[in-house]
Amino acid sequence: MQHARNEPVIEAEGLEKYYGTVHAVRGVSFTIPAGTCVGLLGPNGAGKTTTMRMIMGLSRPSAGRLRLFGAAPGALGRDLRSRIGLVPQEDNLDPDLSVRQNLEVYGRYFGIPAAEISERVPKLLEFMQLAERAEARVMQLSGGMKRRLIIARALIADPELVILDEPTTGLDPQARVLIWRRLLDLKRQGKTLLLTTHYMDEAQRLCDRIIIIDGGRVLDEGTPQDLIGRHVRGHVFEVMKPLPPGFDDDGIEREDIGDAVLYYTTDPTELRRRLPDEATYMHRTANLEDVFLRLTGRSLREGS
Amino acid sequence: MRAAIIPALTRYTYAVWHRHTLVWRRLIWSSLTSNVIDPLIFLFAFGYGLGAIVDRIGGMDYLTFVVPGLMAHAIMFTASFEATISAYARFHLQRTWDAILATPVTLTELMSGEMLWAATKGMISTTCVLTVGWLWGGVPDPAGALLALPVLALGGICFASCALAATAHAKTWEFFAYFFTFWVTPMFVFSGVFFEVTRFPGFVQALAWFLPMTHLIAVVRPLTVGIPLDTWAALVHIAYLAALAAAAFALARRRFGRRMFD
Ligand SMILES: Nc1ncnc2c1ncn2[C@@H]1O[C@H](COP(=O)(O)OP(=O)(O)O)[C@@H](O)[C@H]1O
Ligand SMILES: [Mg+2]
Numbered sequence: 001m002q003h004a005r006n007e008p009v010i011e012a013e014g015l016e017k018y019y020g021t022v023h024a025v026r027g028v029s030f031t032i033p034a035g036t037c038v039g040l041l042g043p044n045g046a047g048k049t050t051t052m053r054m055i056m057g058l059s060r061p062s063a064g065r066l067r068l069f070g071a072a073p074g075a076l077g078r079d080l081r082s083r084i085g086l087v088p089q090e091d092n093l094d095p096d097l098s099v100r101q102n103l104e105v106y107g108r109y110f111g112i113p114a115a116e117i118s119e120r121v122p123k124l125l126e127f128m129q130l131a132e133r134a135e136a137r138v139m140q141l142s143g144g145m146k147r148r149l150i151i152a153r154a155l156i157a158d159p160e161l162v163i164l165d166e167p168t169t170g171l172d173p174q175a176r177v178l179i180w181r182r183l184l185d186l187k188r189q190g191k192t193l194l195l196t197t198h199y200m201d202e203a204q205r206l207c208d209r210i211i212i213i214d215g216g217r218v219l220d221e222g223t224p225q226d227l228i229g230r231h232v233r234g235h236v237f238e239v240m241k242p243l244p245p246g247f248d249d250d251g252i253e254r255e256d257i258g259d260a261v262l263y264y265t266t267d268p269t270e271l272r273r274r275l276p277d278e279a280t281y282m283h284r285t286a287n288l289e290d291v292f293l294r295l296t297g298r299s300l301r302e303g304s
Numbered sequence: 305m306r307a308a309i310i311p312a313l314t315r316y317t318y319a320v321w322h323r324h325t326l327v328w329r330r331l332i333w334s335s336l337t338s339n340v341i342d343p344l345i346f347l348f349a350f351g352y353g354l355g356a357i358v359d360r361i362g363g364m365d366y367l368t369f370v371v372p373g374l375m376a377h378a379i380m381f382t383a384s385f386e387a388t389i390s391a392y393a394r395f396h397l398q399r400t401w402d403a404i405l406a407t408p409v410t411l412t413e414l415m416s417g418e419m420l421w422a423a424t425k426g427m428i429s430t431t432c433v434l435t436v437g438w439l440w441g442g443v444p445d446p447a448g449a450l451l452a453l454p455v456l457a458l459g460g461i462c463f464a465s466c467a468l469a470a471t472a473h474a475k476t477w478e479f480f481a482y483f484f485t486f487w488v489t490p491m492f493v494f495s496g497v498f499f500e501v502t503r504f505p506g507f508v509q510a511l512a513w514f515l516p517m518t519h520l521i522a523v524v525r526p527l528t529v530g531i532p533l534d535t536w537a538a539l540v541h542i543a544y545l546a547a548l549a550a551a552a553f554a555l556a557r558r559r560f561g562r563r564m565f566d
Pocket of ligand 2: 089
């Protein structure tokens with residue numbers, strides 16, 4: 001039943017979504033092979049959540065095609081749904097139930113037999129380090145515990161594909177690290193992961209491939225290393241303004257960010273040689289954050 | 305094994321219904337207070353208070369008259385409340401519906417679970433009213449009353465479906481003030497709970513027959529009192545409840561489908 005490795009689990013082709021007149025997603029195409037972890041990165045309002053909801057069948061695409069597990073495109077049937085676990089961006093745990101009941105009841109929604117549910121729930125509580133809070137009400141949980149419970153809930157049917165919409169937003173570093181470890185465990189088990197995050201270190205650490213979207217369009221995709229090489233070379237020099245006179249920056253890729261200029265290069269020695277002594281600058285290896293800001297711009301977005 | 309026998313629709317609807325029973329059991333005392341004690345207070349106030357003033361009505365003593373009315377009222381109010389205020393909280397505030405729709409449960413199954421639960425909760429209230437009314441001597445025909453229960457259940461399904469149709473159109477909590485004022489209250493006063501519909505002027509009677517409550521009481525009262533009930537008239541009343549339930553549920557399904565997925 002497990003999807004063969006490298007077979008596409010999700011194939012999206014020209015996905016579009018209108019909310020009334022708002023064109024939230026404007027032709028998004030991508031393929032996600034089985035067993036990989038793919039990060040969907042983009043600023044607020046880029047269309048990440050909408051894209052994930054369309055994949056889950058929670059939102060009807062206005063146009064485009066979506067194939068899951070190689071099945072014929074179209075409405076998501078019951079059998080396909082049961083192979084996907086969703087960690088939504090907003091907390092929608094059942095506040096009227098205890099931690100344990102949240103998992104048990106969710107298992108029933110998947111049609112899992114009661115005996116199997118009672119076998120899985122303690123294991124999942126253990127896995128997400130919630131065993132001591134099994135009888136607590138959802139309201140009594142910290143933000144990190146709630147997130148862990150939502151992840152545990154998404155795993156109740158042992159899904160092949162797990163979709164996580166900002167699983168670590170707003171958590172403290174300890175809580176994030178725990179979630180990262182668990183996501184890496186899931187990867188090791190061969191599950192396919194699609195996740196969004198605003199933390200570039202998280203994406204770089206977890207994701208095999210990155211898709212950067214903004215304004216409802218895919219800007220680029222590739223491995224983190226691909227993207228860094230393609231867009232920000234590998235090294236960044238942030239040179240403060242005013243630029244020193246006599247600085248020969250011909251032929252070096254640059255981006256003006258107001259009070260400084262960023263130079264991107266593959267050869268830091270060469271650039272350092274060109275910089276006059278009086279230049280104030282900072283040198284570091286380029287990372288995904290540089291790629292992200294370069295591609296999506298530096299202006300603030302809605303809700304930021 | 306059981307999965308093969310019970311159709312999938314039933315199984316997933318049952319999962320939603322079962323979730324509600326868990327919450328109900330957890331909050332059993334407050335649930336019982338509002339859904340059982342409330343109608344009992346009515347029964348006491350009207351059976352005892354009004355019964356002392358009103359000697360006989362429609363050829364029976366007042367308690368006998370009012371017990372079936374209050375049974376119908378119990379299920380009408382409970383089912384209407386559950387499928388509006390409570391369902392809207394789960395749909396809108398708690399996003400419980402969103403969570404459920406990310407599983408194999410379909411919207412139709414989710415709504416069926418909500419609807420059947422609202423009817424179930426109504427039946428719990430109704431059964432309590434019946435029990436107390438019977439102990440009090442307000443149910444001359446207990447066998448007939450048992451026969452009335454499935455009709456009341458159909459009434460509950462109808463009230464819950466109509467309430468869901470309202471919830472599907474609600475954008476704010478304030479919306480439900482209209483629902484209660486223009487739907488629940490008229491069924492409380494015009495449908496024959498406390499006195500016969502025929503006491504009203506003709507146009508009010510005509511309006512009253514649009515309300516499902518009037519049809520429900522027209523069947524339930526003869527059964528609990530033990531007076532003859534015209535079979536054809538009863539079938540028409542029952543058909544009206546069933547048709548309205550189906551239409552309201554279909555309307556709710558369409559509207560929720562747009563709200564959830566578009
Ligand atoms: N239910 C909705 N109704 C109307 N507009 C919406 C709705 N959901 C999202 N949008 C709009 O669609 C765009 C994309 O939103 P979203 O997918 O949530 O982005 P992201 O998850 O990347 O922050 C935004 O402009 C947002 O305001
Ligand atoms: Mg989002």
